Amino acid sequence: MSARPELVLASASPRRVELLALVGIVPDRIEPADIDESPQKGETPPRLAARLAVGKAGAVAARSPDAVVLAADTVVAVGRRLLEKAADEAEAERFLRLLSGRNHRVLTGVAVAAGGKVRHRVVDTRVTFKVLSDAEIAAYVASGEWKGKAGGYGIQGRAGAFVTRIVGSYPAVMGLPQPETVNLLAGAGWRAS
Known part of the structure; x- marks a missing residue:
């Protein structure tokens, strides 16, 4: 056996490292991909999530052609409007006001590059926020948990208290849908031992 x-x-x-560990997967190496994450003109949220995941996997696979490369990216959308990572406190507050009392979509693209091929999936999860008070928004923004998070929030932290309904994959909202990831790795011939 090879x-x-x-x-x-x-x-x-x-x-993502934590989510992988929960299903028994420990990467041999972590090598973040540095690609342009700007949405393209007319690009839908699902296509953006897929393109970013595939692009990241491909960029790292080009440097490590014998490895199996796993990449993911999460996009938050209200209708066709993308809520990227908030740049500052004012933008985080605007995002939370927009999400308050509304449904939104969290799209997580996952890609696995192996043997010159890239396989990918996009998991679409619907999330509903309760109506947020000014005090809740101010406290969340002051916490700093919004930093580096698509949509300006992390469901696994304090913002979990804002969620009244979720239809789809909770781990995907956190950044990595576990069943789809395990299946893509298996399809590429990689299995956890």
């Missing part, structure tokens, strides 16, 4: 190929996680997200 040795299992090296698994490289093309992400700097500690949350």
Whole structure:
């Protein structure tokens, strides 16, 4: 039996490392991909999530052609409007006001590059926030939890108290849908031992 190929996680997200560990997967190496994450003109949220995941996997695979490379990216959308990572406190507050009392979509693209092929999936989860008070918004923004998070919030922290309904994958909202990830890795011939 041949040795299992090296698994490289093309992400700097500690949350993705934790989510992988929960299903028994420990990357051999972490190598974040540096690609342009700007949405393209007319690009829909699902296509953006897929393009970013595939682009990150491909960029790292080009440097590590014998490895299995796993990448993911999460996009938050209200209708066709994308809520990227908030740049500052004012933008985080605007995002929370927009999400308050509304449904939104969290789209997480996952891609696995191996043997010159890239396979990917996009998981679409619907999330509903309660109506947020000014005090709740101010406290959340002051907490700093919004930093580096698509949509300006992290469901696994204080913002979990804002969620009244979720239809889809909770781990995908956190940044990595576990069943789809395990299946993509298996399809590429990589299995946890």
